[in-house]
Amino acid sequence: MVCTANDLLEWRDFPKGLKVLLLDEDSSSAAEIRSKLEEMEYIVSTFCNEDEALSAISDKPESFHIAIVEVSSYNSNGRFTFLEVAKDLPTIMTSKIQCLTTMMKCIALGAVEFLLKPLSDDKLRNIWQHVVHRAFNAEGNELSESLKPVKESMVSLLHFQLENGEQKSSISEETEHETAVEENSQGQSEESDEYQAPPTPQLKQGVRLVDDGGCQDQTNCSSEKQSGNKFGESKSVDTTCGILVAETAVEASPPQILGGAVIKEEDESPDGCKIGSNNMPLRSENKDGTNESAGDVRSPVQASGIHSSCGHKSNRKKMKVDWTPELHKKFVRAVENLGVDQAIPSRILELMKVEGLTRHNVASHLQKYRMQRRHILPKEDVKRAPHPRDLSQRNYYPHKHVMAFPPYPSNPILPSGQVYPAWGHPPGSYLTGAQTWGHAFYPPWQPMESWHWKPYSGMHADAWGCPVMPPPPHVPCPGFPQNAAGFHSANTTYGSYCMPQNSFDLHHPEEEVIDKVVNEAISKPWLPLPLGLKPPSIDSVLTELSKQGISTIPPQ
DNA sequence: CTCTCAATAT
DNA sequence: GATATTGAGA
Numbered sequence: 001m002v003c004t005a006n007d008l009l010e011w012r013d014f015p016k017g018l019k020v021l022l023l024d025e026d027s028s029s030a031a032e033i034r035s036k037l038e039e040m041e042y043i044v045s046t047f048c049n050e051d052e053a054l055s056a057i058s059d060k061p062e063s064f065h066i067a068i069v070e071v072s073s074y075n076s077n078g079r080f081t082f083l084e085v086a087k088d089l090p091t092i093m094t095s096k097i098q099c100l101t102t103m104m105k106c107i108a109l110g111a112v113e114f115l116l117k118p119l120s121d122d123k124l125r126n127i128w129q130h131v132v133h134r135a136f137n138a139e140g141n142e143l144s145e146s147l148k149p150v151k152e153s154m155v156s157l158l159h160f161q162l163e164n165g166e167q168k169s170s171i172s173e174e175t176e177h178e179t180a181v182e183e184n185s186q187g188q189s190e191e192s193d194e195y196q197a198p199p200t201p202q203l204k205q206g207v208r209l210v211d212d213g214g215c216q217d218q219t220n221c222s223s224e225k226q227s228g229n230k231f232g233e234s235k236s237v238d239t240t241c242g243i244l245v246a247e248t249a250v251e252a253s254p255p256q257i258l259g260g261a262v263i264k265e266e267d268e269s270p271d272g273c274k275i276g277s278n279n280m281p282l283r284s285e286n287k288d289g290t291n292e293s294a295g296d297v298r299s300p301v302q303a304s305g306i307h308s309s310c311g312h313k314s315n316r317k318k319m320k321v322d323w324t325p326e327l328h329k330k331f332v333r334a335v336e337n338l339g340v341d342q343a344i345p346s347r348i349l350e351l352m353k354v355e356g357l358t359r360h361n362v363a364s365h366l367q368k369y370r371m372q373r374r375h376i377l378p379k380e381d382v383k384r385a386p387h388p389r390d391l392s393q394r395n396y397y398p399h400k401h402v403m404a405f406p407p408y409p410s411n412p413i414l415p416s417g418q419v420y421p422a423w424g425h426p427p428g429s430y431l432t433g434a435q436t437w438g439h440a441f442y443p444p445w446q447p448m449e450s451w452h453w454k455p456y457s458g459m460h461a462d463a464w465g466c467p468v469m470p471p472p473p474h475v476p477c478p479g480f481p482q483n484a485a486g487f488h489s490a491n492t493t494y495g496s497y498c499m500p501q502n503s504f505d506l507h508h509p510e511e512e513v514i515d516k517v518v519n520e521a522i523s524k525p526w527l528p529l530p531l532g533l534k535p536p537s538i539d540s541v542l543t544e545l546s547k548q549g550i551s552t553i554p555p556q
Numbered sequence: 557c558t559c560t561c562a563a564t565a566t
Numbered sequence: 567g568a569t570a571t572t573g574a575g576a
Contacts, residue, residue: 344559364570
């Protein structure tokens with residue numbers, strides 16, 4: 001039965017004599033583990049099927065302090081049952097197979113640890129820790145706030161898993177459980193030993209919030225991610241563990257994306273408490289993709305240092321804003337929404353809804369943005385000057401990809417008076433230039449009405465929002481649904497396009513993104529399609545568009 | 557007070 | 567040299 005704290009206090013020679021229930025269908029493995037455990041002076045009861053084990057537990061609960069249960073692809077369901085029934089007993093799962101979802105499921109169902117076979121002596125020797133933990137935390141079943149998101153993720157995972165019966169490794173889910181798997185999320189490799197949970201109680205891992213109050217305290221997520229509060233400007237605790245970022249305000253209307261934004265503290269506090277932080281680019285790529293839809297806004301502020309220990313809240317120095325592509329993207333969107341001319345720092349800031357960003361930051365960025373723009377389209381602007389934002393701008397789309405709609409002579413995009421040549425860029429020219437700003441990628445919904453590109457600005461279209469290049473034909477838009485649902489949309493318009501493949505933002509666009517694409521397309525029919533393909537037929541066009549993530553086409 | 561532009565800093 | 571921050575004028 002479960003050990004109580006009192007039991008342990010009176011237990012001489014602990015963990016000697018700890019009673020271990022061993023459930024393993026592999027008799028040789030069981031024998032091996034058993035002998036090791038016995039060497040360590042544990043008392044082992046071996047079972048080879050869970051029914052026996054469970055009945056033993058119910059008959060004589062006092063006979064076991066901890067269980068070690070082997071799970072395989074064949075018996076996992078039974079093992080899950082075991083976990084549920086024997087949840088009072090700290091249970092360590094072991095397996096020869098490395099299946100992330102199985103592991104997570106086990107943990108979610110209450111397993112205290114998941115160990116890959118072969119079990120090392122160290123692991124076995126330390127299993128008592130779970131008993132202790134359980135003994136002293138028995139009442140602490142209350143879920144802390146910080147763990148709720150984890151639990152929710154787990155719950156959804158379980159639903160999914162249970163519904164689907166078998167546990168096939170599912171990569172997509174894994175991203176939702178970063179807290180559990182931590183930085184190892186890339187370690188899908190079968191060989192990796194990474195997933196072996198450390199011999200410490202599970203739930204403590206990865207979710208320890210910044211409550212230790214130490215400069216060098218760190219969450220498991222990664223060090224230095226605590227927030228420093230710079231007076232009024234609130235900073236959320238950016239743990240980089242998406243799951244934990246819960247306290248940020250919910251975004252209003254257009255769900256906006258922010259990621260990869262970083263503001264770092266430049267120097268150290270007067271008291272010598274060094275709190276410099278690395279300008280660690282948030283691993284936004286993936287995460288943003290997965291979190292966008294939640295309207296998750298992460299603070300771009302990367303302050304560091306826990307004030308409680310470092311003392312000086314007065315220690316606020318300039319935070320350097322790193323205008324990452326994501327942030328810039330937001331910025332551009334805000335500017336677009338306001339209209340280039342009406343875009344003033346305060347409004348932009350408002351629209352961006354980025355915590356920690358100051359008006360000054362925005363102003364500065366805007367300054368650069370404008371200069372850049374001016375540089376790019378000096379003439380055009382002047383010519384059509386008086387009302388740069390009126391409809392005449394619609395004529396400014398040199399990007400019209402003739403090949404996108406070659407069969408349609410009367411393409412509405414092209415104003416009759418203005419004829420632009422075909423895009424006709426040489427293959428491979430995509431990535432040239434324009435890498436400076438935002439790495440030359442812009443999202444499908446990137447409105448472009450205010451980009452007065454020079455006709456033919458072509459390849460040099462500045463990254464300042466110019467949809468520099470479409471992905472080459474052979475690069476499908478990652479993650480975009482292949483369906484062409486939008487194709488039949490009644491009031492269709494030109495779709496958008498997926499991100500150029502040079503975007504480092506390789507995550508899969510979510511529905512939200514797609515929605516945006518569609519909305520954008522609908523509201524701005526004049527947007528050009530950046531396809532660089534010249535399909536031989538409409539069908540091919542449709543197919544290709546579909547592949548590129550373009551969901552709608554103009555009715556013709 | 558906010559916006560811009562220019563100087564300054566990194 | 568590019569980019570961000572700070573400062574000053576409008």
